Amino acid sequence: MEHQKVDGRKARGEKKRRAIVEATLRVIERDGVAGVTHRSVAREADVPTTAPTYYFATLDDLLIATLLWSAEELCNDMLKVVASGSAREIARCLAEAVDENRGRTLAEYELYLLAGRRPELKPAARRWLDLAVELADPADPVGFRAFLAAVDGLLLQGLIADVAPNEAELEPIVSFLIRGRDDFTAVPREE
Amino acid sequence: MEHQKVDGRKARGEKKRRAIVEATLRVIERDGVAGVTHRSVAREADVPTTAPTYYFATLDDLLIATLLWSAEELCNDMLKVVASGSAREIARCLAEAVDENRGRTLAEYELYLLAGRRPELKPAARRWLDLAVELADPADPVGFRAFLAAVDGLLLQGLIADVAPNEAELEPIVSFLIRGRDDFTAVPREE
């Protein structure tokens, strides 16, 4: 019941649509936003050249869809970082973000900056910040804001370092930022 | 003496070369790195289409030259921020950077991220950080690193805010970051 009968064509279409978005994110990770073209995405997703145009009216729409989709994962990653409790764990997450997940982090910050020029993307780019503030609800909102800013800064600076900073280097800085407070330990996120 | 006699042609060439770099920076401020093409730069600098190619072997070289050139100003701006002493002054500098100088700040962070993908740009992008650490020589290096990271984060987050944060909002956060320390007041930079 509840019109379970979905159009098989639309179902496959949706799947392809998502595949295209995922391919776009991979292209951004590899070559940056500059490397995103209908053709590069089509090649990456292994679909014909015109497929992205069919599903997304314009290239901008494709970029927007990709940002919106990746915002969810960014959100989870970031919240995992700020909510993981101990300074050591936070430092480890940060170190991973600028090493193993370097491409991904770069992609996320490129999309971040894209939002600086496309107002309609701002809410998506800001989502993890808003969520973090809301979930953590720290006793010291000012200190928490400072901590969140520093997380962004540490990641950004880690991306342009000669060698990516490791957990051991980041840990004291994180410690400094959260010293004397344990009010934003993990708050489980309801499903 | 000391071969004061410079070739008048080369002199004008150097001037034009600089004009092209400055035009490139203006293009980036207006349209982002994506908007930089030989032709758009030539139009902005009011020189023929082939002029940028004559002075810069490739488009990449032009971007690199622009980053290197702007790094100096970025450096000065940033140092003014971190060395201006009081939390209020720092907050005012930050508020200006994301409001009046929004385009400029966006441009600088785009070049920042570009360095993430072009290793040869990293030293230039990192210059203000290195200089800040060296000049300030704070008694508490860890706290200072945290402060520097937070400056980057506050600017970045200010760029994607719905309305740019003002001095009053930023001041308490800055205060929190530099609380209990006055060891990085302005150190005049020798000429």
Next chain:
DNA sequence: AAACTTATGGAACACTTGTTCAAGTAGTGG
């Protein structure tokens, strides 16, 4: 003035881009 270097700038080339179009296939409902 002749020989040289350097700067200038229009024309053109090969290539990639976003997007359109029309012809096609395949799944759906009557």
Next chain:
DNA sequence: CCACTACTTGAACAAGTGTTCCATAAGTTT
């Protein structure tokens, strides 16, 4: 079986790209 809708896809187009080339102008040296 027949309309109907949704998806698929290759060909094609106009526009813009980085870059090369070459004839010329301008400044410098001998």
